[in-house]
Amino acid sequence: DIMRFLIAALLLLLVVPARAEDGYDLWLRYRPMEAAALAQYRPLATAIVSEGASPTLDAARAELIQGLSGLLDRKAMVGAVTDGAVVIGTPASSPLVAGLKLPLAALGPEGYLIRSVTLAGHPVTVIAANSDIGVLYGSFAFLRLIQTRQPLAHLDIASAPAIRIRKLDHWDNLDGTIERGYA
Numbered sequence: 001d002i003m004r005f006l007i008a009a010l011l012l013l014l015v016v017p018a019r020a021e022d023g024y025d026l027w028l029r030y031r032p033m034e035a036a037a038l039a040q041y042r043p044l045a046t047a048i049v050s051e052g053a054s055p056t057l058d059a060a061r062a063e064l065i066q067g068l069s070g071l072l073d074r075k076a077m078v079g080a081v082t083d084g085a086v087v088i089g090t091p092a093s094s095p096l097v098a099g100l101k102l103p104l105a106a107l108g109p110e111g112y113l114i115r116s117v118t119l120a121g122h123p124v125t126v127i128a129a130n131s132d133i134g135v136l137y138g139s140f141a142f143l144r145l146i147q148t149r150q151p152l153a154h155l156d157i158a159s160a161p162a163i164r165i166r167k168l169d170h171w172d173n174l175d176g177t178i179e180r181g182y183a
Contacts, residue, residue: 030070030143037149042072044125044152047079048086052093056132060088060139067143081120086142088127088135097128103158104130111160112138114145116153125155 033041045068050061061078064086068076081087081096091098102113112129119126127138141159145152 030067032073043084046084050088054132060136083122085124107160110134114155114157116155
């Protein structure tokens with residue numbers, strides 16, 4: 001009897017509490033990349049340059065800071081134009097973006113452009129749009145490129161929504177289940 005008790009007690013001590021995925025982060029899991037990917041992506045995202053301020057531009061900048069800090073396993077900083085900087089903004093909010101004279105007109109109010117350019121003699125990535133919400137969508141797209149290990153060297157991505165209304169549905173049911181939908 002004592003032997004069974006000791007075995008049971010030992011087994012209970014070895015049990016590790018289970019950690020379930022709660023779904024809170026949805027697709028926004030910014031786990032550090034492996035060493036080879038860090039070496040590839042760190043030089044291409046050295047700083048975030050963001051001129052202008054609005055709640056939406058602030059959200060885009062904050063998401064880039066959180067995403068790049070997590071993925072690249074170092075604190076992403078808001079800074080000046082240097083090699084590898086990520087410049088975000090609209091022609092109205094950023095003189096840097098306005099000076100590039102990018103072809104944004106066809107993208108509409110929620111589209112975005114992610115392009116590799118040279119700015120003040122430095123190779124940078126620009127995330128530009130006609131509106132702040134377009135910059136936010138472009139910032140998420142840029143982070144997705146990194147998460148999916150896509151090449152960033154010569155980007156020229158223009159994206160505009162095919163439908164007018166985009167929505168993410170996420171709700172908890174009374175029975176404890178969680179439902180998600182994207183339309």
